[in-house]
Amino acid sequence: MADATYTRPFSERYSHWILLSPALLILFVAAFGPLFIVLIYSFLTAGDYGGVVWSFSTDAWFNVFAERDMFDDTLGFADAHLAIFWRSFRLAAVTTVVALIFGFPTAYFIATRPPKQRNLWMLLIMVPFWTNLLIRTFAIMELIRNEGVVNSLLMAMGVINEPIQMLYTDFAIMIGMLYVYLPLMVLPIYASLERFDFALVEAAYDLYANRLRVLWRVILPVTKPGIIAGSILVMIPALGAYVTPRVLGGGKRMMLGNLIELQFGQGRNWPLGAALAIVLLIIVTASMIYYVRAAGKEGAGHG
Amino acid sequence: MIEIDGVSKVFGSGVQAFTALDNVSVTIRENEFFTLLGPSGCGKTTLLRTIAGFNAPTNGAVRLDGQDLVSLPPYKRPVNTVFQNYALFPHMTVAENIGFGLEMLNRPKAEISSTVDQMLDLVQMTAMAGRRTSEISGGQQQRVALARALAPRPKVLLLDEPLSALDYKLRKGMQVELKRLQNETGITFVFVTHDQEEALSMSDRIAVMNHAQILQVGSPHEIYEHPSERFVAEFIGETNFLIGTVTQADETQGSVALDAGGNIVARLPQGEGGMGQVTVAVRPEQATFCAPDSGEATVSGTVSNVVYLGTDTHFHLTLDDGNPFALRLQNTPDNSVQQKVGDRIGIAIAPGVAQVLKD
Structure with missing residues (x-):
C-alpha cells in the first residue's frame, strides 16, 4: 500500500493541467468568450448610433419574434x-x-x-x-x-x-x-x-x-x-x-x-x-x- | 454439373496482357467436393471467380446443368461464394448477414427467419445471432460466411481459400466441418486452396493447376500416388525423382533402367507409354531399406542424415551417383532405428509402385 502514503510532488500532480493550459486558454478566450459577449449583448439596450447601452432589456428577444406596428402600435408577429x-x-x-x-x-x-x-x-x-x-x-x-x-x-x-x-x-x-x-x-x-x-x-x-x-x-x-x-x-x-x-x-x-x-x-x-x-x-x-x-x-x- | 469448356481469361492487353486461364476445360460433378489446387497466381481463383460471375471469360463457356452461365450477372446465378476474407456486412448482425441472400430473393419473412435459424444451428452460431460481425472471432466469422452462402441453397458453393486466415487448430476443425456440411447439404462444393494437405484431406477430386492450366484431375489417391507430371509430384507431398530409360513396356507398366544403377518396374502415364529417357517419381514412404548391392536393392547409397519425427523417421540418403534420395520409415514401439549416418545401405522399391512421369 505504498500509494497511500506516497504524495506526488506538485509539479507531477499538476503537470498535465500546466501542459494543457495554452490550449484551454485559447478555447475559453476564443470560443466561449465571444459567445458569452454575444449572449450578454442580446440582453442590453440598443444605442442610438449603434453599439449598446448598458441597461438590461429583453426588447431584442421580443423583437426577434414579434414587431410593433409603426402606425397604430399594435403587436404583430415578426x-x-x-x-x-x-x-x-x-x-x-x-x-x-x-x-x-x-x-x-x-x-x-x-x-x-x-x-x-x-x-x-x-x-x-x-x-x-x-x-x-x-x-x-x-x-x-x-x-x-x-x-x-x-x-x-x-x-x-x-x-x-x-x-x-x-x-x-x-x-x-x-x-x-x-x-x-x-x-x-x-x-x-x-x-x-x-x-x-x-x-x-x-x-x-x-x-x-x-x-x-x-x-x-x-x-x-x-x-x-x-x-x-x-x-x-x-x-x-x-x-x-x-x-x-x-x-x-x-x-x-x-x-x-x-x-x-x-x-x-x-x-x-x-x-x-x-x-x-x-x-x-x-x-x-x-x-x-x-x-x-x-x-x-x-x-x-x-x- | 458444371462444365467449364475451353475457358480462357486474359487480363489487360498488348504488352501488359496477362493470361490467367489458358484454354481450361473440366467437368465438376453433382454433389462433389471439388478442389482447385495450385500455387498462388496459377489461375485457380480466376477460375472460381469466372464461375461466380465476377470475371467474364475471354473465351469459352461455363454451363451449369446445361444452362449457360456466362451471360448471367452474378446476382442471377444459383451459385454462392465464401470469400477469402469473408466479406461479411459490418452494418448487419450475424442473423441479418445470413438472411441477406434470401431477402434479396424476396422470400417471405417467415421462411427467411426459419432458414436463418436452421443455418445458425447448422454452423453452431445460434448464441451469436444478434451480434455484430465485428464482435465475433475469426473462426466464428468463417462460420457465418459459410451459413450466409449456404442459406439460399445454391446449386454450387464456391469457397475461395476460406481457411487461410485461421490458425492451424481452427483450420483442422473447419476442414472436418466443411466436409460434414457438404455431406449434409448435398451441395456441390468448389474449393480453392494452395494447401495440398487441405486438398487431400477433404476433396472427392482435385484439379492441380499451374501457369493458367489444369495439369491433372483425379481423386486425392490418384493425384498423390500417380502424379502425371513433375509439377504435380513436386507440389503434392515429397518426391524423389530418378532418371532412367524405359527398356520394356506393356499397357500400364514398364521396366526402367535407372542411371543410378538397377532396374525398377514402374507405372507408365496413361496414353503415353513412350520409350527413351524418363523421370520416375518415388514417394519417400514407397521405399524400404535392404542389404546394399543385393538382388533386393533397386539402388544403393549412404545415409547422410537421420531425422526423428515422432510417428516416423526421415532419412536423407546420397545415392551412388551422387543424387539425394529421401526415405521415410514408420516408427513402431519395438523397432529402433539401426541405420546411422555414414552407413552404406540398399533401397528397395516394390514393383509397380513408382510412377513414370509425362515429360
Missing part, C-alpha cells in the same frame, strides 16, 4: 424574420440534399479510380477552394445573369426567346452555395469510400442483390458516417451563409447571415443582431442533433 429563418433553413437543407446527390457519385467515382489517379481527382475538387469566395460567387453571377453565359447560349440555340431570370432568386443562392460547399461533401464521403471494402459489393452481388440494392443495402449504410459528416459540413455554413445570398440574392432575398449583418450595420440594433445570432446557433445545434440522431438510428453502434 413574419419577416420568420420568413428569413424559414428561407435559411430551407435553402440550407436543399443545398445539403443536392450536394449529397452530386457529391456521392463524385466521391464514388474518385474512390474507384486506380490509387495513383485519385490524388489528381481530389486536387481538381480542391482547386476552387484556393480562389477567393467572392470571386467565385461573382463567377457564378456571370454564368446565370440575364446576359450571362447560360442565357446567351440558350437564346443563341433558340431554346428560349427571352432570358430566364435566374439571378436574384432562391435558385441562384442555392446554386452558389452548392458550388461553394460541394467539396465539403465530397471529402468525407471520399474518405469513407476509400476505406470501404469493395469485396462487400461482390458479396452482395453474389447474394442476389442487383446494382440498386447493393447501393441501397450495402454501400450507403456502410459509408453513412461519411455522409453524415459531409451533410453537417455543408449544412452548418449554408445556414449562416452571408456572401452568397448577398451577391446572388441581390439583398432582397436575405438569409439569416444577412439579417444579422443588417442589425449590426444599417439597422443599428446590436442587441437584436446578437439575439438573432443566438437563434441561428440554436437552429444549427438543434438540426444537427436531430439529423445525427435520425441518421444514426438505423446503423447504431458502428462507424
